[in-house]
Amino acid sequence: MAAAFLSTLCGTLLSVCITAMAAFAVTLIFKTSTTTNFAQGSIAALGCYVTAELFGAYGVPVFIGVIPGVIVGVLAGLFVDIVIFRNGRNVNAVGKQIITMGLVSIIFGAIPLIFGNPESIPFEPFFNPQKAGVSPNFIIPAFGGEIVVTKHSLICLAITVVVLGALFLLLKYSKWGLGVRATASNEFTAELMGINTHVITAVSWGIAGALGVLAAVMYAGGGTKISTSFMTTVQVNAFLAGILGGFSTFHGPVIGAVCIPVAASCVGFLANFPAFSGISRWNMVIVYVLMLIVILIRPQGLVGKPVAKKV
Amino acid sequence: MTTQKKNPVRDLMRNPLAQILLFTAVMALLQILSSAGLISSSFVYALGNTMIYAVIAIGFCLLLGYSGLASLGTAGFIGLGAYAAFYVIQEFGLPYTVAFLVTLAVSIVIGVVVGFISLRIEGIYLAILTLGLAEIIRNLLMVIKSTVKIDLSNVKLFGIQIGDREAYFLVLVTLAVLMWLLSNLINSPTGRAMLAMKNSTSAAQAMGISLMKYRLLAFVISTVFAAIGGLLYMMFVRNMTTATSTLLTLSTSLNILGAVIIGGAKSPWGTTFGVFIIYGIQSMFLSKIPFFVKNPAFITMVTGVLIILVVMFFPGGFAQIFAQFTGWVRAKLRKGAAA
Secondary structure, three states: OHHHHHHHHHHOHHHHHHHHHHHHHHHHHHHHHOOOOOOHHHHHHHHHHHHHHHHHHHOOOHHHHHHHHHHHHHHHHHHHHHHHHHHOOOOOHHHHHHHHHHHHHHHHHHHHHHHOOOOOOOOOOOOOHHHHOOOOEEEEEEOOEEEEEEHHHHHHHHHHHHHHHHHHHHHHHOHHHHHHHHHHHOHHHHHHOOOOHHHHHHHHHHHHHHHHHHHHHHHHHOOOOOOOOOOHHHHHHHHHHHHHHOOOOOHHHHHHHHHHHHHHHHHHHHHHOHHHOOHHHHHHHHHHHHHHHHHHHOOOOOOOOOOOOOO | OOOOOOOHHHHHHHOHHHHHHHHHHHHHHHHHHHHOOOOOHHHHHHHHHHHHHHHHHHHHHHHHHHOOOOOOOHHHHHHHHHHHHHHHHHHOOOOHHHHHHHHHHHHHHHHHHHHHHHHHOOHHHHHHHHHHHHHHHHHHHHHHOOEEEOOOOOOEEOOEEOOHHHHHHHHHHHHHHHHHHHHHHHOOHHHHHHHHHHHOHHHHHHOOOOHHHHHHHHHHHHHHHHHHHHHHHHHHOOEEEOOOOOOOOHHHHHHHHHHHHHHOOOOHHHHHHHHHHHHHHHHHOHHHOHHHHHOOHHHHHHHHHHHHHHHHHOOOHHHHHHHHHHHHHHHHHHHHHHO
16 A cells, blocks of 8 residues: 555646746746746746747657747746837836737647647657667665656656756745845835845846746656647646745745645545545545635635734 | 816716616616527627626625735635526525525624634735635535536526526626615715725724725625626526536636726626726637637637736736826827917
8 A cells, every 4th residue: 555655646746836836927027027927837838839840840859859949938027028018108016917818829829829729749758769769767675566657757856856846945045046045025025125126136037937847847847738728737736835935935936836736645545545536526625625625714824924014 | 177168978988877877777778689589699608707707706806806805715706606596596495686685694694704814814815815714615515416407497586587698687686786786885985985994904993994994895895896796797608517616616716806907996887898808808809819719728818928928018907008098089189289
């Protein structure tokens, strides 16, 4: 049983990585631009389409094709901040949300125009086990059973740890990180302190776009069918992870992003016991209800600090 | 302005009830013209669909524009209404009025729950939490029944057999009645209390306005409107595959939010126009132009660009554009009269 349970947990590794990346991106935007970026998922899908097109039409392997995809994600992010937000007339937080929503419509329209509307899009993981002629899984004998981990999810875990680790170090020690933290705490004061908040928000949007595309490529590499809206669930989970962990810190949403898929797989694992055999259908319902209860008890999030409001 | 001569026509047009009656008459006329074969029936079908979203959106207008509470749970509440309609009418064979009452009861309960949540959590946190609630409802409904379909062949309302045409009039009359109730509400002490609450919760409380009472009320009303929208959807469209339909996903909640913002959050008529821009213009006009028929993807792009431009340059939405335009015309007319 223990081995089966660990296998189940390892099975969520990929979705933990993807949700964590998306949640970090959402948090970065939330803190620097005070808006929830609904276009996060569709920008990610756009970049992923670029990678898939390079792979399908020109045979460029995904680990190289991901670079142009990420560049497209960065450009899309920069476009939102530099072209749209900066030229808007006193756009408030809700207005920004609506703009990102309009962007979703544009991207949803643009993808079929650029890439056509194929039934299925060929894709491969970063490391294609079929081409190399090896098994896609690592099997570790332990606890009198076998723990199965896919190689793809281990590669993705490594990428996520390196990328998010680097970003956290940058946030803590670099000048950009200091700028982000200052902008997050108060944009106006940060500007008075000589921080170029325009550059800070633009770079944040670029990074968010890149993280989104990276997550989308990892997700598609795991075998999920690519479509214009295939990142929507991830995006919704990333938002929920954000409030579960608390938007007041940067690591909170990442912790939330780990909790949601793990909780889902734990609930799903209960189905192995005869008493709970029908539970897997109610999987997400139970997880969301649990999350709702946690948030109601701790509105500031799992690791967040309560925000004092000035009258 | 006081020295100006009284203009009975203009005074009448400023009366909300007269506006609503005029709107109803025009919409009813379009249906009659379609029955006579002068307008294509797909146009009127699209119009009916748009009016259902208008019912949902004007409820949301009260929540966002007057109470300052953002919710992304609209889609879930629509689902509740739709499923209530399906179970009451199709499974139990009860009349429409019972379905209406059940929808009302369910949505009031959910509205109260969300209202209580809103007392603890605010702003974008509340929006995302209601999004989570909508996901719970969607998953729940999907597990309960994946496809709902209503057969209206023996459904009667006030002794009238409900068909396509009757369903259209049902939607229209519901929209008109709800619009009238809403316009009375926002010009009443309740509406002013909500507006005070939106501008500053602390100041409103200092004035003796109970946050709990008005937040609950705002959420209950918007939830009821959304659930009635779901009920009307089942009466008008009659089937829904929950797993593939986008009606119960985040995109509907966002589109309703978008309609309220680009229409002008404090104006029910502006909101109705916003719904028309987001939902109506695609199905009624653009889908008739050959260029867009060939490239349906362009339609979504046009809508997206329009939304972004309106929010970028007219934060007050179409209500502001309209006010500026009439102001400009009036100024021109006055200049013309002086010269």
